[in-house]
Each structure stands twice: as C-alpha cells, then as structure tokens.
Amino acid sequence: MNPQQIAILRWYTANLVTQVPVGNNPNDVAFDGENIWVANNTSNNVTKLRTSDCAILGNFPVGSGPLALAFDGANIWVANHNSNNVTKLKASDGATVNTFNVGTDPAGIAFDGANIWVVNHLSNNVTKLRATDGVTLGTFAVGGQPEGIAFDGGNIWVANTTTNNVTKLLASNGSVLGTFAVGKFPCALAFDGASMWVANASDNTVSKLRGDGVSLGIFAVGGEPFGLAFDGSSIWVANSTTNNVTKLRSADGVSVGTFSVGGFPTAVAFDGANLWVANESSNTVSKL
Numbered sequence: 001m002n003p004q005q006i007a008i009l010r011w012y013t014a015n016l017v018t019q020v021p022v023g024n025n026p027n028d029v030a031f032d033g034e035n036i037w038v039a040n041n042t043s044n045n046v047t048k049l050r051t052s053d054c055a056i057l058g059n060f061p062v063g064s065g066p067l068a069l070a071f072d073g074a075n076i077w078v079a080n081h082n083s084n085n086v087t088k089l090k091a092s093d094g095a096t097v098n099t100f101n102v103g104t105d106p107a108g109i110a111f112d113g114a115n116i117w118v119v120n121h122l123s124n125n126v127t128k129l130r131a132t133d134g135v136t137l138g139t140f141a142v143g144g145q146p147e148g149i150a151f152d153g154g155n156i157w158v159a160n161t162t163t164n165n166v167t168k169l170l171a172s173n174g175s176v177l178g179t180f181a182v183g184k185f186p187c188a189l190a191f192d193g194a195s196m197w198v199a200n201a202s203d204n205t206v207s208k209l210r211g212d213g214v215s216l217g218i219f220a221v222g223g224e225p226f227g228l229a230f231d232g233s234s235i236w237v238a239n240s241t242t243n244n245v246t247k248l249r250s251a252d253g254v255s256v257g258t259f260s261v262g263g264f265p266t267a268v269a270f271d272g273a274n275l276w277v278a279n280e281s282s283n284t285v286s287k288l
Helices: 003-007
Strands: 018-021 026-031 035-040 045-050 056-061 066-071 075-080 085-090 096-101 106-111 115-120 125-130 136-141 146-151 155-160 165-170 176-181 186-191 196-200 205-209 215-220 225-230 234-239 244-249 255-260 265-270 275-279 284-287
Touching (some): 026 265, 026 275, 026 284, 035 066, 035 275, 045 066, 075 115, 085 106, 106 155, 115 146, 146 196, 155 186, 165 186, 196 225, 225 275, 234 275, 244 265
Parallel strands (some): 066 106, 146 186, 186 225, 225 265
Antiparallel strands (some): 026 035, 045 056, 066 075, 075 085, 085 096, 115 125, 125 136, 146 155, 165 176, 186 196, 205 215, 225 234, 234 244, 244 255, 265 275
C-alpha cells in the first residue's frame, strides 16, 4: 500500500461517488484550487461547485456557447465558441471582469503562468492574451481546426483535429518548435510532468509523446476519447461514446481500470483527491 495514496484518501479503486445536475450540455470542467467549474455549452453559463459536498455555489452568465475553461490563479477564463470571445470571471464570486475578442470558434484555453492561450478552431491559430488585462500579445498559426491545448512549463502544445498532428510552440514568443504526427482527430492534451498525452477521438486511442515529439506509445481506450487529465500518477481519459473513463498508468500506459460515468463524457479534471467528469448528454458532472 502506498502511503501517499492513503494521505489523499485514494488507496481504493475509483468509484462513482455522485452525479450532479448542472446546465445544458456541459463540455468542460476545471479546478480552481478549491471549487470545480463547469462550462454549460447551450445554457451560456458556467456552474461553480464546492468539491467537498457538490453544492452549487452559483451559475454565472458568459458568452454564447462556452466550451472550455482555464484558471489563472485568481480568475476563470471561458472560451465562448459561438461569440468568438473569452470571458474572464473572478473565481471568488463569479463576477465578470471583462470579455475579450479572439479568433473564430474558440474551442480550447490554457494558462502558462502569465498569459492565456486560446485555440481558434476555425481560424487555424491560437491567440495569446496577457492574463492581467486581456491585451492580445500575438496570434500564431497552427494546424487544421485546432481544439486541444496544454502547457508543459515552457511550451504550448496544440492538438490539430483535421491534420492529425500536434504543434509545439515556444510560450515566450509563439515560434513553432515542431509539428508531430499522432492519431486521427486529436482533440485533447494533458501533460504528466515529463510527457504529453493526446486523445485521438477517431482512433479510440491516446498517444504519449516525449518533449521532443518522439512517440513513446499509443494506447487503446474507450470510444471517441475527448478529454484527458493527470492525477499525479495516472492519466484519465473521458470516452464519449462508451460513457466511461479509462485510467492509464502514466509510466507505461497500462490500463488499470475503466469506470462508468454519465452520458457522453467530454472532459475530466482532478481536484487533488477526486476526478470530475463533464457528461454532455446527461447534463451532469460525475465525481469519482
């Protein structure tokens, strides 16, 4: 038995603790260090949930079609794909700080420690915004119809769905460091501290890439994986068409469990003790 697992109450196999009703078509979940935020795509709002008891702490209006979330240490940023902008909310009370225009159909968002990066799905580029005031610092071309995005501590990685590859950008200036082939329809990314993981929705696989883009393996998961998260030792994969999540050992990609959740899970987040899964078709989030 691992003492670290005991310390965070995770010595047991993951079990479904509860399902919480949220807004319509939840597409993404994010943790702010204390609470879970949910992007409700067709409700045009976000829900804030207390992690300890799943209590709803508020529903806050944003733009049209919120699709992705990021936390910058004080604020929640929301990518609104129908209104081509991002909303910045205070995490403390959900108050709107401002709204900033980006490219066409923003579909992913990430924080690099100082800046917010937004994936513009139909513009085939990413926008870099200064987190303090939302000023645009640059727009950088990537591959075809990008969707997923992640930060590795020095670089931004972007999953390009129609060109079946990922682009690595230097976070400091947006220069392209490489483009690396993965599976079909890569749509989500997660960094495990050493390697980048990519969900390939049309292949029912995830790819593991070394920092230089070399493939370290391709691993079978459930149907149409659309979301990824790292919990400190494992990668969790939201499998949209099989209504479950797969847990992979990050060291070698071995599957160590598959767990049922709600309908059409599209995103997953880790809060330090539990996994949260956005279930798009059942209008819920699952807590594991």
